[in-house]
Amino acid sequence: MDPAAFAPAFAELAQRLQQQELLADFGLFALRGLTLQPVLDEACRVASRGLASQFAKILRYQQAEGDFVVQAGVGWRPGVVGHARLGADLASPAGYAFRTGKPVVSNHLGADDRFRTPHILAEHHIQRAINVLIDGGDTPAFGVLEVDSGERSDFESRDTAFLQGLANIVAAAVERSERQDALQRSEAMTRQLFESSPDCVKVLDPEGHLQRMNVNGLCLLEIDDFSALAGQPWETLWPAAEREQIRTIIEGARTGISGRFEAFCPTAKGTPKWWDVTVGPVMSEGGRIESLVSISRDITQRRHDMAVKDQLLEQKDLLMQEVHHRVRNSLQLVRTLLQLQVLTITDPAAREALQEAGQRVMTVAAVHKQLYVGHSVKEVELQPYLEGLLADLSVSLTDQVNGRRITWTAEAMQLPPDCVTSLGLIVAELVTNALKYGIGQVKVAVQMADAAVRISVEDEGPGFPVDFDPGRSHGLGMRLVTSMANGADGVHVDRSGGTSRIVVDLPLP
Amino acid sequence: MPSPSAPCLLLVDDDPLVRMVLTMGLQDKGFDVTEAATGEAAMMLMERGLQPMAVVSDIDLGQGCNGIELADWLADTYPDLRVVLISGRLRPELTSSRNHRSFLPKPFIIEALVRLLQH
Numbered sequence: 001m002d003p004a005a006f007a008p009a010f011a012e013l014a015q016r017l018q019q020q021e022l023l024a025d026f027g028l029f030a031l032r033g034l035t036l037q038p039v040l041d042e043a044c045r046v047a048s049r050g051l052a053s054q055f056a057k058i059l060r061y062q063q064a065e066g067d068f069v070v071q072a073g074v075g076w077r078p079g080v081v082g083h084a085r086l087g088a089d090l091a092s093p094a095g096y097a098f099r100t101g102k103p104v105v106s107n108h109l110g111a112d113d114r115f116r117t118p119h120i121l122a123e124h125h126i127q128r129a130i131n132v133l134i135d136g137g138d139t140p141a142f143g144v145l146e147v148d149s150g151e152r153s154d155f156e157s158r159d160t161a162f163l164q165g166l167a168n169i170v171a172a173a174v175e176r177s178e179r180q181d182a183l184q185r186s187e188a189m190t191r192q193l194f195e196s197s198p199d200c201v202k203v204l205d206p207e208g209h210l211q212r213m214n215v216n217g218l219c220l221l222e223i224d225d226f227s228a229l230a231g232q233p234w235e236t237l238w239p240a241a242e243r244e245q246i247r248t249i250i251e252g253a254r255t256g257i258s259g260r261f262e263a264f265c266p267t268a269k270g271t272p273k274w275w276d277v278t279v280g281p282v283m284s285e286g287g288r289i290e291s292l293v294s295i296s297r298d299i300t301q302r303r304h305d306m307a308v309k310d311q312l313l314e315q316k317d318l319l320m321q322e323v324h325h326r327v328r329n330s331l332q333l334v335r336t337l338l339q340l341q342v343l344t345i346t347d348p349a350a351r352e353a354l355q356e357a358g359q360r361v362m363t364v365a366a367v368h369k370q371l372y373v374g375h376s377v378k379e380v381e382l383q384p385y386l387e388g389l390l391a392d393l394s395v396s397l398t399d400q401v402n403g404r405r406i407t408w409t410a411e412a413m414q415l416p417p418d419c420v421t422s423l424g425l426i427v428a429e430l431v432t433n434a435l436k437y438g439i440g441q442v443k444v445a446v447q448m449a450d451a452a453v454r455i456s457v458e459d460e461g462p463g464f465p466v467d468f469d470p471g472r473s474h475g476l477g478m479r480l481v482t483s484m485a486n487g488a489d490g491v492h493v494d495r496s497g498g499t500s501r502i503v504v505d506l507p508l509p
Numbered sequence: 510m511p512s513p514s515a516p517c518l519l520l521v522d523d524d525p526l527v528r529m530v531l532t533m534g535l536q537d538k539g540f541d542v543t544e545a546a547t548g549e550a551a552m553m554l555m556e557r558g559l560q561p562m563a564v565v566s567d568i569d570l571g572q573g574c575n576g577i578e579l580a581d582w583l584a585d586t587y588p589d590l591r592v593v594l595i596s597g598r599l600r601p602e603l604t605s606s607r608n609h610r611s612f613l614p615k616p617f618i619i620e621a622l623v624r625l626l627q628h
Contacts, residue, residue, distance in 0.1 A: 033515030321598055325569060329527055332616035337528040339619055343537050364617045395621045457623070 019050045019162040023169070029066065030169050034178040040072035041172045047147050048074045050162050051155070055124060055148040056171070058134070059086060059094050061141060068094060068143060075148075076124065086118050094118075094144040097131035101141075104131040124149040130159055132167045174184035182308045197295070200275075203282075204292040208234050208250040211291065220298055222267035234294065238265050253279045253292045262299065274303040324372045331365045355396075356477065359432065362392050363424040367417055379414040382423075382446065386410050389424050390444065393431055400435035410446040415453065416509060422484040423453060426504050429477040430457035437461075438500050452490075452505040461500035464493045470502060515541040518626070519559060521551045521566035521579065522595075531565075534619040540626075548574035552582060559589070563626050567594035580610055593625050 026046045033039040040058050044055045047056040057073035057080075067088050073081040075241050088095040093115050097104045107128045109117045121129065126148040134142040143399060145167040149155070194201055200217030210229050218226060221237070229237070235246040242263045249259040258280035266272050276297040281289045338358040366389045390406050415423070426445060434442045436471060440460025447454050470478055471488025478491075485491050494501040518540045522528040525546070532542045535539050543559060543590040548570050564583060568576035580592045590609060597615045 325597035328615040329524055332597070333527055333530055335616045335618065336527075336534050340530060340533050340537065362616065362618065369614065392618070392621075395624070397619050398620060 010137075015052075016158075016162075021487065022046050022050045023162065026166065026168050027373075030173040033173060037072065037275050039173045039177075040170065041074075043145065043166055044072050044074045047145060047163060047166055049215055050166070051130070051147045051159055053147045053149040054151065055126065057081070057146050057148075058143060059088075059098075059146060060143040061088060061098060063140065064472040068098075070120075076120070086120065092118055093131045094146055097133050097146075098141060098144050101133050101135075102389060103127075103133075103157075103164060105132075105155050105157060105160060107154040108221060121148060124148070127138050128155055130155040130163060132160060132164045133379050134167045135171045137171065137175050139175070139178065142171060200298070202234065202294045204234050204250070204294060206254050206281075206289050206292060208246070208292065210234055210237075217296070220267070220273075220296075222233070222269040222271060224268075238263070249277075249279045250292065253281045254289060256281050256283075256289065273298055273300045284377060300449060314447060324368070327368060328365065329404070331361060331368070335361045335365070356432070359393070359396055359428055360425060362396060363428045364391060364421060366392060366424055367421045376414075378416065380417055380420040382413045382415055382420065383410050385420055385424070386427070386444070386446065389427065390431070393428060397432060397435055404435065405441045406431065406435075406444070408444040408446075410444075411448060413448065413453075419453070419506065419509060423455060423506055426454050426455055426481050426484060426506060427457065429481050430455070430502055430504070433457075433477070434459040434500070449505060452507050454503060454505050456494070456503045457500060458494075458499050458501035463498060463500055464502070468493060515539055516562045517543065517560065519543050519545060519551060519554060519561040519564045519566075521545045521548065521564065521570065521576065523547065523571040525566065525570070527567075529620075531622075535565075535622070538597050538619060545550045547571070548576065548579035548582075551579055555583070555587070563591040563593060565593045565595060565622065565626075568594055568598060584610070591626070593622065597623075 023046075026042060029042055030039045033042075044056040044058060048054065049340055054073075055075035059073045059074065060071035061067075062069055062085075065085070068086045070076070070081050070084045070086070071130040072180060076084075077456045086094060088098055090096050090099055091114075093104045093106050093109075095114065096102075097364070106112045106115060109115065109121065109127055109129060115128070129146060129148045131144050131146045134145055138140050145163060147155075147159075147163060158299035167172055194203075194212075194214050195216070197214060198216055198308065200220045201214045202210060202217060203461050205213040209231055210226075210233075211231075213221075213223070213226050213229075218224075223229065234250070235243045242265065245261060245263065249261065252259045258278065260276070260278045262274065262276050264274050277294060279292060279294045282291045282293055284290045292423070335358055338354050338361065342354045342358070344350050345354065366385060369388065374385070386408055389406055394401055394406055423446070427446075431442055431444060438459030443456075443458045445454075445458075446455045469488075470491045471482055471495060473482070480487055481504060482491050484506060486507050490505045490507070492503055494503050516539070518535060520528060520535065520542050521544075522531065523546050528544055528546070532544055535542050543554060543561065545554055548566070551564065551566065552574075564579075566576040566579055570576055570579075574582075576594050576596070580594060583590055583592055586597055588609075592610045593613060594610065595613045595615055595617070611628075613622060613625060
């Protein structure tokens with residue numbers, strides 16, 4: 001055979017071998033590339049050489065605009081690469097390749113009914129074009145790699161294999177670049193968070209050694225030079241008394257458990273400070289604990305404010321105690337003076353009036369006592385008040401009691417102090433009357449009745465006289481009772497049980 | 510007024526008015542009352558030989574020792590002596606602290622105090 005007959009096959013073989021070599025070299029270049037643009041530029045040079053064409057370009061798809069921009073290229077006039085934009089619709093060869101994912105070979109652009117000839121190609125007298133997709137993997141496709149020619153013989157379908165191989169390497173480089181960008185953005189955000197925190201943020205290794213500290217942390221701890229502390233155990237920053245606690249919380253964080261505590265620790269320059277400290281693990285994607293993060297908030301001012309508040313509360317309590325003490329001393333004075341006055345008077349009516357006045361002082365004092373004992377100055381527990389009041393009455397009216405029992409029942413309730421004072425005066429008046437004029441056991445009962453507190457006092461007498469009308473009584477005690485019950489309608493005699501029973505409804509405020 | 514053989518009481522209260530009227534009230538009930546304005550004055554009277562049947566003392570006595578400290582000193586020095594603590598403050602936890610010691614919150618009627626002293 002004529003050796004010349006093999007010449008085209010040898011030429012073809014040589015071209016494919018060169019393409020393989022170019023791909024291998026480019027693969028290495030792309031792997032070593034730290035940034036994307038040089039990889040794209042080199043891809044265009046390799047495409048141009050591999051297909052022996054003057055023009056090559058990479059068109060990056062612009063999502064927002066819906067078109068391509070010439071991201072890299074060789075052979076083009078100045079002003080095209082980096083600026084020129086082309087349509088990405090199906091009527092352009094590049095758009096078709098991008099949208100269908102299929103390589104496009106067009107050897108007669110001007111006569112190809114499928115496509116229009118883009119303006120830039122016409123300007124450069126391009127007759128033939130070959131386009132392949134630069135895929136995006138998990139993300140939208142990056143764009144198209146295109147080789148153009150106005151001189152060479154037709155592109156062949158086998159050329160697409162070389163060009164697609166090249167585009168796939170570019171796609172891998174794009175993906176790696178995007179991941180790096182995302183990582184850098186994430187790191188930048190983390191760094192920004194780290195530095196913008198107003199608290200003292202420290203990164204520790206899993207053993208609790210200091211790795212990094214944010215600038216605000218250095219200021220808060222009054223540390224001029226972190227390098228002297230880097231690598232030191234974190235616990236060495238703390239007073240000896242706190243170190244065991246630090247070790248425990250680091251141990252917990254190392255097992256994945258976050259911890260929190262409040263403790264005192266002076267700064268590097270000795271300024272006393274209190275800290276609210278949180279320590280937690282930082283996990284890798286594989287679930288391994290890579291480091292620990294400690295966030296210490298300066299709570300010195302809060303602690304100070306709390307101490308001041310406690311001191312003020314203590315002072316308030318002391319002041320209240322003093323006021324109560326003074327009031328009760330004054331009540332003692334008045335009560336004893338009235339008692340002494342009784343002994344100097346012989347007129348029985350006057351003596352009785354003074355004794356009643358003394359009893360009313362004790363009734364008022366009993367309310368004061370319950371206000372002091374209780375937790376609230378706005379409400380008084382009725383039951384202990386009533387119990388204390390009747391015990392005092394029994395002592396002060398010893399002569400009248402003379403062995404008779406005074407019993408009481410009352411619903412558990414809390415009432416405003418003014419209401420309780422009125423209730424106490426009513427009970428004291430009615431019990432005094434029962435002891436004076438009645439017979440046998442005296443029963444006191446207090447219960448709620450609609451919008452009033454119902455007070456009944458009963459003794460074992462035969463009942464009040466038929467003409468007894470408590471609302472028209474001229475005695476001070478019954479006048480007080482009627483007045484506090486909001487008039488005569490609030491006081492009535494109960495004759496239903498055959499005993500002496502009087503019922504008073506004290507309106508609630 | 511108390512008779513020459515009237516039972517003797519030592520009354521300790523830093524408020525002169527309250528001390529005065531309580532003294533009068535107790536005298537009317539037949540007691541011979543010796544007054545002291547402070548815990549230290551009361552201790553001095555006791556050390557000089559006063560032998561009351563009971564001591565009635567306010568708890569808050571201003572500066573110096575308070576009624577509790579006086580009661581403790583009396584319990585150590587005169588274990589059989591009855592002590593009644595009175596106060597405008599309510600301190601129920603004090604009532605059962607030592608033997609021969611009672612507590613009466615102010616205000617009280619003289620009869621209540623007398624009853625405690627005679628108990």
